[in-house]
Amino acid sequence: MQDNKEKYRELANRIYDLDGEVYQCVGSNLGRTFTGSRENTVRNLSVLMYTKPDGHLLRSELALISNMARTIKDKEQRSRLMEKYNQILRDIEDLPDVFGKEDILDQERVALNNLVSRRQKISEGDHLVICISRTQGSAGNDIGFELADDLKINYYDVEIFDQVLKRLEAEKGAVNDKESFADFNKYGKRHTDLKTVLREFNRYHGLPKQDAVFFNMSDLICNLARTEDCIIMGRCADAILKNNHIPHVSLFISAPFAVRVQHIMAVRNMNLKQAARFLRKMDRQHRRYYEFYTGEKWGKPENYDLCINSANYGIKETIDVIRRLLDE
Amino acid sequence: MQDNKEKYRELANRIYDLDGEVYQCVGSNLGRTFTGSRENTVRNLSVLMYTKPDGHLLRSELALISNMARTIKDKEQRSRLMEKYNQILRDIEDLPDVFGKEDILDQERVALNNLVSRRQKISEGDHLVICISRTQGSAGNDIGFELADDLKINYYDVEIFDQVLKRLEAEKGAVNDKESFADFNKYGKRHTDLKTVLREFNRYHGLPKQDAVFFNMSDLICNLARTEDCIIMGRCADAILKNNHIPHVSLFISAPFAVRVQHIMAVRNMNLKQAARFLRKMDRQHRRYYEFYTGEKWGKPENYDLCINSANYGIKETIDVIRRLLDE
Numbered sequence: 001m002q003d004n005k006e007k008y009r010e011l012a013n014r015i016y017d018l019d020g021e022v023y024q025c026v027g028s029n030l031g032r033t034f035t036g037s038r039e040n041t042v043r044n045l046s047v048l049m050y051t052k053p054d055g056h057l058l059r060s061e062l063a064l065i066s067n068m069a070r071t072i073k074d075k076e077q078r079s080r081l082m083e084k085y086n087q088i089l090r091d092i093e094d095l096p097d098v099f100g101k102e103d104i105l106d107q108e109r110v111a112l113n114n115l116v117s118r119r120q121k122i123s124e125g126d127h128l129v130i131c132i133s134r135t136q137g138s139a140g141n142d143i144g145f146e147l148a149d150d151l152k153i154n155y156y157d158v159e160i161f162d163q164v165l166k167r168l169e170a171e172k173g174a175v176n177d178k179e180s181f182a183d184f185n186k187y188g189k190r191h192t193d194l195k196t197v198l199r200e201f202n203r204y205h206g207l208p209k210q211d212a213v214f215f216n217m218s219d220l221i222c223n224l225a226r227t228e229d230c231i232i233m234g235r236c237a238d239a240i241l242k243n244n245h246i247p248h249v250s251l252f253i254s255a256p257f258a259v260r261v262q263h264i265m266a267v268r269n270m271n272l273k274q275a276a277r278f279l280r281k282m283d284r285q286h287r288r289y290y291e292f293y294t295g296e297k298w299g300k301p302e303n304y305d306l307c308i309n310s311a312n313y314g315i316k317e318t319i320d321v322i323r324r325l326l327d328e
Numbered sequence: 329m330q331d332n333k334e335k336y337r338e339l340a341n342r343i344y345d346l347d348g349e350v351y352q353c354v355g356s357n358l359g360r361t362f363t364g365s366r367e368n369t370v371r372n373l374s375v376l377m378y379t380k381p382d383g384h385l386l387r388s389e390l391a392l393i394s395n396m397a398r399t400i401k402d403k404e405q406r407s408r409l410m411e412k413y414n415q416i417l418r419d420i421e422d423l424p425d426v427f428g429k430e431d432i433l434d435q436e437r438v439a440l441n442n443l444v445s446r447r448q449k450i451s452e453g454d455h456l457v458i459c460i461s462r463t464q465g466s467a468g469n470d471i472g473f474e475l476a477d478d479l480k481i482n483y484y485d486v487e488i489f490d491q492v493l494k495r496l497e498a499e500k501g502a503v504n505d506k507e508s509f510a511d512f513n514k515y516g517k518r519h520t521d522l523k524t525v526l527r528e529f530n531r532y533h534g535l536p537k538q539d540a541v542f543f544n545m546s547d548l549i550c551n552l553a554r555t556e557d558c559i560i561m562g563r564c565a566d567a568i569l570k571n572n573h574i575p576h577v578s579l580f581i582s583a584p585f586a587v588r589v590q591h592i593m594a595v596r597n598m599n600l601k602q603a604a605r606f607l608r609k610m611d612r613q614h615r616r617y618y619e620f621y622t623g624e625k626w627g628k629p630e631n632y633d634l635c636i637n638s639a640n641y642g643i644k645e646t647i648d649v650i651r652r653l654l655d656e
Contacts, residue, residue: 031495059473060487067482089477100474102594104467106587106639113640115649139432145387146428149417154395159388167359256630259434266430301627302584306649307635311434312441321443321634324652 004050004096011091012045013038015062018084022069025077033064049095056099062089112242113305114249115325126247128153128229128326131238133290134253135299136282137260137267137275138310139318143253144233147319151326153229161235165216214293222246234286238304239294251322252304255311332378332424339419340373341366343390346412350397353405361392377423384427390417440570441633442577443653454575456481456557456654459566461618462581463627464610465588465595465603466638467646471581472561475647479654481557489563493544542621550574562614566632567622579650580632583639 016038023032034041048058066085072078092098110116114128130147134140141157148155218240224230225237225246238250255263257279264275290298301307306325310318344366351360362369376386394413400406420426438444442456458475462468469485476483546568552558553565553574566578583591585607592603618626629635634653638646 033491056469057487059469060485060491063473063476063483063485064488064491066477067484067488070480070482100470100643102467102591103642103644104465104470104583104587104591104638105642106584109640110642110645116641116645137432139430141384141387142428142432145391148391149394152398154398155391156395157388157391159385160392160395163361163388163392252629252635254630255432256434259432263430263432299629301580301629301635302582302637302639304635305637305640307580307629307632309630309633310432311630312437312633313444314431314433314438315428316431317438317444321653324655325649327652 005046007095008046008049009042011049011088011095012042014084014088015045015065016041018069018081018088019065021084022065022072022081025072025074025081026068033061033068049092050097058092059099062092109242112245112247114247115305127225127227129225129241129246129248130231130322131241131248131250132231132233132253133238133251133299133304134234135255135260135286137264137279138253138255139263139315140253140310141233142315143310143318143322144231146315147322148231150319150323151229151231153231154224155231155233156224157233158235161217161220164220165213168216168220218244236290236293239290239296249326250304250306252299252301252307253310253318254299254307255309259311333374335423336374336377337370339377339416339423340370342412342416343373343393344369346397346409346416347393349412350393350400350409353400353402353409354396361389361396377420378425386420387427390420437570440573440575442575443633455553455555457553457569457574457576458559458650459569459576459578460559460561460581461566461579461627461632462562463583463588463614465592465607466581466583467591467643468581468638469561470643471638471646471650472559474643475650476559478647478651479557479559481559482552483559483561484552485561486563489545489548492548493541496548497544546572564618564621567618567624577654578632578634580627580629580635581638581646582627582635583637587639 016034019033036044045058045061048061062085066082069078069081069085072081093100114126114130128151130144132140132144134144144157145155217235221232221235221237221240222244224232225241225248238248241248242250260279261272261275264270264279265272268275268278270278287298290296296303299307308318308321313321344362347361364372373386373389376389390413394410397406397409397413400409421428442454442458456479458472460468460472462472472485473483545563549560549563549565549568550572552560553569553576566576569576570578585604588607589600589603592598592607593600596603596606598606615626618624624631627635636646636649641649
């Protein structure tokens, strides 16, 4: 502790001196960062170095000095003082209890984050699986399809799952997820007669039809992600893979409502009112489906690795952003 | 129109033939993509090519065929069929009314998106200004500070704004935003006596103190963004720059609540209960501040260029993700 105190005082003195030197070179009209006496400043800075939660104030003081130092015109002077600054920063980072020491890391999720694990070669065998959730009208499907084409990997959306499941389940009867998604209303009234209920009960092993569809879908998604590189659109694929501990990248693509309305009007030949109503309905269905099967909130940034606002990039640049992220 | 119909039929025939050839090579147990007769399939495919809103179904059919084609073992066969597939895709993209034709693009926002404008050299003179909004406990400040250091650009957070504003306004008396942020409660009761109200009225030109602070801050942020490369933490900087048509990159950094609680416990020496209560309070203050001054919802993905879940990367990798995005 005594050792540390000495170290703190020494560092604080170097910071105070650096501020003075930088001010001499650049002469800001705001004056020096530290306006008090050396004695007071050194005491305050030393305290900041071991005080939680205020350690981050030290960072702000340092940033103020370096912001000023970077404006020094004389190149030699500038690099001399920046070198001093960098050395101080390195010495502070070596202190036991200081800002930036505590990482923010969900070990389990980082291990599942394909973007990290593949780059760090944590697990060579993993396939590149990109799950894309998106809001209707954000051109998410266009982006997913073109991205798959660029990366030369497989593309799966609801239509494809639907066809594959239909054929896999041909003998048990068609299990159509698209239908179940559109119908999705877990708590609403269901107009089915007893005969239908009994038939569905047998067909889906006692599960409600939409749950049976979801479980078949989950199996299919897990199998795909274990065996090939691919892009999977929607279907809560990110949550399914997370629960099954299968590495993937989870993206959420959206755009402001007004821009999505414009897009839908163009793509679906709708007028403003129709497009707005259609979008609100689709958003509601998406939200319900996702929240029911995952228990998570749809479209909350902390449920994905990354969220992209496609309206601020356009289709081509959004694809480019994702490719730069993959860095392959 | 007659010309187009011919073109549609010709393309549909090529798609049908490709499916047959791919099936011959790979022999999937799911069978061919098209199980119907040539006549019916060609008619259906042709219709898809000019039908809105169902044009995207064509994409799914194509993806099914190419997914299968990519599994062909014989390399020569595979590249021959993939070449046919790519040619079909190119020809379809040349059709007037087909999927992927309508970009999703907010021209105004794209022009302000530094990530795009700098890469496309739309506006050479622009400074690189990165606005980082973040939730408390997501290590957003650590990320911003280290990123600024890596990029050798200036770093501004509330402490720095506070000091700068204090000095700029020294003659009028200190205008302290940190204080006003913590106090922020636009509609709550304010325990101030008449004397204070009158003094503040004069000092802030008739504006409530917190609004005066916000306007001074806005000026400062716009001036910075016009004159230097920098990273600006919080303070609604993204919304301020957007309203003033100043190019920037807007990022939102967050992490799941449970991970943020762990981070706060470590950084602030708090127990679980204290940390959770602290976070809820800070989230509430952030939300109110942002929503009051911007009219936008805080932390909604479509209000930013990009949202990053720092818990799925850790500090170093988050910085790396941002640097890869900047591609500089």
